[in-house]
Amino acid sequence: MASSTLIDRRFIARGVERTGTARFAMWLAPWVLLLGVGLYAAYLCLYYGLNQTNMDNRFAFGLWIFLDLSIIALGAGAFFTGFLVYLIKMKELKAVLNSAVVLGFICYSGAMLVLAIDVGQPARAWFTFWHPNTHSMLTEVTFCISCYLVVLSLEYIPMLLKNRKLRQAPSFLAFEHQLHMLVPVLAAVGTLLSFFHQGSLGGLYGVLRGRPFAFREGFSIWPSTFFLFILSAIAVGPSFLALTTRLVEKVTGKALIPDSVYQRLGLISGLLLAFYVAAKSIDTLVWLNVTSPAVGFAPWEHYSYGQFGIWLMAAEIGLFGLVPAGLLLWPKTRASRGWLMTAAALACCGVLLNRFILTVQTLALPTLAFDEFMTYTPNWQEVATFGLVVAYGVILYSLSYRYLPLFPQEKELAGEVIEEGTHVSGR
Amino acid sequence: MFPGVDGFHWTFAHVIFLAIFFAVGMTIVATTVLAIWRAHRDVKTRRVEQLRWHAEFEDLPPAERTCRHELAGRVEHRTCPHAFACGTCPEYSKYAALPTDAPEYAFGMDYPPNRLYHRGHSWVREDEDGLVTVGLDDLASRLVGKPDAVVLPEKGQWLEANGTGWRLRKNGCEMRVMAPIAGEVVETGSPAEGWYLKLRVPPEMRQWRHLLRGGEVPGWLMRELERLQLQLSPEGSAPSLADGGMLVDGLMDQMPKADWDNVMGGTFLQS
Numbered sequence: 001m002a003s004s005t006l007i008d009r010r011f012i013a014r015g016v017e018r019t020g021t022a023r024f025a026m027w028l029a030p031w032v033l034l035l036g037v038g039l040y041a042a043y044l045c046l047y048y049g050l051n052q053t054n055m056d057n058r059f060a061f062g063l064w065i066f067l068d069l070s071i072i073a074l075g076a077g078a079f080f081t082g083f084l085v086y087l088i089k090m091k092e093l094k095a096v097l098n099s100a101v102v103l104g105f106i107c108y109s110g111a112m113l114v115l116a117i118d119v120g121q122p123a124r125a126w127f128t129f130w131h132p133n134t135h136s137m138l139t140e141v142t143f144c145i146s147c148y149l150v151v152l153s154l155e156y157i158p159m160l161l162k163n164r165k166l167r168q169a170p171s172f173l174a175f176e177h178q179l180h181m182l183v184p185v186l187a188a189v190g191t192l193l194s195f196f197h198q199g200s201l202g203g204l205y206g207v208l209r210g211r212p213f214a215f216r217e218g219f220s221i222w223p224s225t226f227f228l229f230i231l232s233a234i235a236v237g238p239s240f241l242a243l244t245t246r247l248v249e250k251v252t253g254k255a256l257i258p259d260s261v262y263q264r265l266g267l268i269s270g271l272l273l274a275f276y277v278a279a280k281s282i283d284t285l286v287w288l289n290v291t292s293p294a295v296g297f298a299p300w301e302h303y304s305y306g307q308f309g310i311w312l313m314a315a316e317i318g319l320f321g322l323v324p325a326g327l328l329l330w331p332k333t334r335a336s337r338g339w340l341m342t343a344a345a346l347a348c349c350g351v352l353l354n355r356f357i358l359t360v361q362t363l364a365l366p367t368l369a370f371d372e373f374m375t376y377t378p379n380w381q382e383v384a385t386f387g388l389v390v391a392y393g394v395i396l397y398s399l400s401y402r403y404l405p406l407f408p409q410e411k412e413l414a415g416e417v418i419e420e421g422t423h424v425s426g427r
Numbered sequence: 428m429f430p431g432v433d434g435f436h437w438t439f440a441h442v443i444f445l446a447i448f449f450a451v452g453m454t455i456v457a458t459t460v461l462a463i464w465r466a467h468r469d470v471k472t473r474r475v476e477q478l479r480w481h482a483e484f485e486d487l488p489p490a491e492r493t494c495r496h497e498l499a500g501r502v503e504h505r506t507c508p509h510a511f512a513c514g515t516c517p518e519y520s521k522y523a524a525l526p527t528d529a530p531e532y533a534f535g536m537d538y539p540p541n542r543l544y545h546r547g548h549s550w551v552r553e554d555e556d557g558l559v560t561v562g563l564d565d566l567a568s569r570l571v572g573k574p575d576a577v578v579l580p581e582k583g584q585w586l587e588a589n590g591t592g593w594r595l596r597k598n599g600c601e602m603r604v605m606a607p608i609a610g611e612v613v614e615t616g617s618p619a620e621g622w623y624l625k626l627r628v629p630p631e632m633r634q635w636r637h638l639l640r641g642g643e644v645p646g647w648l649m650r651e652l653e654r655l656q657l658q659l660s661p662e663g664s665a666p667s668l669a670d671g672g673m674l675v676d677g678l679m680d681q682m683p684k685a686d687w688d689n690v691m692g693g694t695f696l697q698s
Contacts, residue, residue: 014692134440170475174466
């Protein structure tokens with residue numbers, strides 16, 4: 001950790017410790033390799049087409065759409081933290097706001113990257129804006145995600161310009177300051193956009209009348225999945241933020257945020273998760289007893305194929321919903337760093353499982369008399385592209401952590417080495 | 428979608444959707460343009476130096492934002508919320524009237540009482556000819572020793588208080604010394620002369636309440652020496668403070684392997 005090994009010292013903020021340049025390069029190396037493999041797979045898919053994947057007419061949505069939905073849900077911590085800090089004035093969460101913005105930017109740009117490969121012909125991407133189908137939920141998703149990525153970029157720029165070297169340029173310093181002053185406007189716009197695109201991603205499945213497993217009644221033009229997606233995203237957003245921050249603390253061996261911020265994130269996540277579990281349970285009961293029978297499917301028929309048994313529903317609502325909600329709401333378990341992280345991890349797994357079920361199980365189940373149950377396994381090109389997004393995320397976050405002030409309280413907390421079971425007192 | 432595209436016709440859905448979309452889009456564009464325009468204005472009006480100082484102040488750890496009244500022992504604990512702009516502090520007078528119990532020695536360093544001191548380790552002295560002399564204080568001079576290079580402002584240049592005064596370079600470490608007061612540069616000096624700038628300051632701007640004086644100086648120096656000892660402690664050793672001794676001249680040369688980048692950041696209030 002000696003400063004003499006930091007040949008990039010002039011780009012790193014004063015008063016914070018970063019690992020030596022060589023060690024940092026070694027940390028990045030495997031991720032760069034994964035990125036390279038992913039780029040090759042992406043090239044194959046873009047050059048030769050989707051015949052390079054295991055997707056087909058039945059499984060038009062596969063691993064990539066699951067990845068998109070998942071990272072967009074996990075990235076909800078960005079808009080929700082901005083909403084809590086700037087609009088609800090929960091100043092305590094400023095400690096994780098920068099990290100939330102970077103995570104959000106990574107998640108949304110990663111999602112756009114995969115969508116560009118999945119949809120193909122990126123040079124014709126403008127078609128979706130020029131010839132939109134205004135009756136499609138996907139159109140609203142496309143517009144909102146594109147706009148929100150611009151918003152996230154604008155929120156990321158001030159952080160980028162806070163880099164020690166960049167802020168020496170007067171124009172950068174002034175632009176960073178002025179953009180930062182206007183961030184509450186961007187936070188409000190981001191909240192509006194996120195509310196609609198998170199919802200529309202869920203609504204996308206809820207309106208599928210031809211897929212009784214996913215179809216839901218709802219309010220006006222919005223099926224219940226519209227609201228459940230929003231709720232689940234804002235419920236796990238804070239959990240994901242707590243989890244990633246803790247992971248960075250473990251990797252770097254440094255305290256980055258006070259314990260009170262972890263507690264606050266846990267409480268917010270717990271409350272919203274409990275509300276989500278209640279809403280999801282009611283929705284499931286209505287679907288099983290009313291919606292599904294009305295279109296000719298017995299309640300348990302959906303769970304009688306292959307590995308997609310009733311255990312999935314039990315795991316989604318119970319193990320990954322009710323359990324983490326209870327752990328996060330009970331003060332004693334929330335106060336324990338181990339239990340808090342276990343609950344946060346379970347909550348994140350829950351949203352991943354939910355997106356998997358809606359993406360893959362919906363398409364796997366037969367809906368017509370001559371239909372068959374079909375399974376789908378992604379091939380290496382799809383997995384490598386998945387890895388491309390993960391590697392891109394790790395690399396960008398690592399670079400951001402090294403060169404940008406992601407955690408403003410890091411200097412204050414410096415020296416408080418993190419060990420299991422120890423808490424950094426709140427300030 | 429738009430007129431001119433085959434088969435296009437306006438529907439209520441188009442109007443609602445596009446109205447919301449363009450409202451959001453325009454908000455984003457307007458926000459960006461406003462930020463660019465304001466930034467351009469800040470650069471043109473030389474407000475950047477003030478912005479820089481406020482950004483640097485925000486980044487200072489609470490221990491380095493100690494109020495002057497705490498330094499003087501007038502209050503037990505107070506952190507400055509005004510970027511050391513005591514001239515605009517509504518509570519300045521209330522605390523200034525309290526008695527001080529600060530020590531009256533300067534830890535073996537040269538801090539004449541006829542000078543005022545900036546937290547960024549520069550000093551100010553009013554001369555008989557009406558000009559104001561500015562220099563680097565003894566602690567910073569002892570740390571730097573003889574600088575490798577000095578970059579001074581040109582004669583006639585206007586300096587902003589807390590803006591860039593001059594720059595020093597030593598052993599590859601670049602330091603920006605903040606101007607303690609605003610004024611026009613009349614003459615430039617050198618380390619050998621013991622001063623760096625002579626400024627002409629208009630009478631209406633001779634309000635230097637933000638500078639430390641009297642009993643505030645030893646309290647400030649004590650904290651600065653504590654910070655130095657902690658920052659210069661060998662890596663891995665337990666924090667310990669010396670209870671005697673004097674700061675040697677040219678410490679940067681004496682301890683070439685220390686993390687001077689970090690030490691100088693703390694000394695000259697830069698993150």
